[in-house]
Amino acid sequence: MTILYMDVESVQNTRTRVALAQQNMREEITLLTINMQRIIGSAWIGPSAEGMYQEYDQIRMQLLQKMDALEQLSRTLQNEIGQWQDAAARFG
Numbered sequence: 001m002t003i004l005y006m007d008v009e010s011v012q013n014t015r016t017r018v019a020l021a022q023q024n025m026r027e028e029i030t031l032l033t034i035n036m037q038r039i040i041g042s043a044w045i046g047p048s049a050e051g052m053y054q055e056y057d058q059i060r061m062q063l064l065q066k067m068d069a070l071e072q073l074s075r076t077l078q079n080e081i082g083q084w085q086d087a088a089a090r091f092g
Helices: 007-038 047-091
Strands: none
Touching: 007 047
16 A cells, blocks of 8 residues: 655745745846846947857846746645645545
8 A cells, every 4th residue: 555645844844945945046146137237338348248148148048947947846835735734634
């Protein structure tokens, strides 16, 4: 017989950490983007500056996609926690 188990508190703590990490990373990406935009065209002018920003922007887009995946993972964990709590309430 298969045994199913979830330490809800531990899983909830992990979900919270995932959500906070995702939020913190988004904030850091936003601040980094602002800083990059400030230097390009003022503190750094030239083709290499534009190339640098284009490379950065590609990486930024990839990171934002990963942040979306983390956000979805956080939601999935929350749904699983809710299902476990519902099952525990029904079966005592």
